[in-house]
Amino acid sequence: MGFISGPLRLRSAGSRKAAFLKCLKSAGIKADVSWMVEGDQTLDGGRDAMQRILALKHLPTAIMCSNDMTAIGVQHALFDAGFKVPEDFSLIGFDDIHLAEYTIPPLTTVRMSCKDLAKMQ
Numbered sequence: 753m754g755f756i757s758g759p760l761r762l763r764s765a766g767s768r769k770a771a772f773l774k775c776l777k778s779a780g781i782k783a784d785v786s787w788m789v790e791g792d793q794t795l796d797g798g799r800d801a802m803q804r805i806l807a808l809k810h811l812p813t814a815i816m817c818s819n820d821m822t823a824i825g826v827q828h829a830l831f832d833a834g835f836k837v838p839e840d841f842s843l844i845g846f847d848d849i850h851l852a853e854y855t856i857p858p859l860t861t862v863r864m865s866c867k868d869l870a871k872m873q
Contacts, residue, residue, distance in 0.1 A: 754787030754812040756801045756822050765793075768818045768846065783872050787812045791822050798825020799832075806833050813842060820845035820852045827855055 755772045758765030769788070775851050789804055791797040796816060805811065805828065817823035823845030830841055837843045837857060845852060848863035 753814040753816060754779065754784070754789070755806055756789050756791045756798060756805075756817045756826065757793060758793040758818045758822070760790055765790075772816055776843060784810075784812070786810075791818070793819050793822055795821055795825040795828070798822035798827075799829040800825075802826040802829035803833075806830075814844070815841060816844045816846075818846055820847045820849045820859060823859055823861070824851065824855055827859065835847055 753776065755769060757769045760766050760789070773783055785823050786808055787805060789801040792803040798821065801822070802825070805815070815823075815826055817826055823843055827837055827843060830837055830843070835841055838860075841847070843860065845861035846864070848861045852859035852861045
């Protein structure tokens with residue numbers, strides 16, 4: 753399973769990547785560092801990050817993105833490369849933005865309560 757983060761200079765991006773790696777470890781899954789790519793939280797950044805992953809010899813079967821805009825860019829890169837979501841790649845975004853329900857297929861995304869997030873800060 754791969755992960756496309758936001759800019760790692762941002763605390764939120766680092767926290768999401770750390771949580772992803774912690775979940776993999778707790779599930780007994782070894783992280784492949786070549787599938788961990790830093791993005792910029794934009795559509796174009798998601799597309800570009802996925803293109804870097806697609807250039808690798810061995811590909812993951814799933815991609816988790818640190819936000820939905822990145823995931824939508826990933827979805828376009830996969831489509832352009834001839835892959836189908838979810839048949840060829842599982843794709844997960846984060847934030848549950850309104851636009852996510854309008855992609856084809858609708859984006860699987862993680863919703864986090866703004867209220868809970870504010871309490872953790």
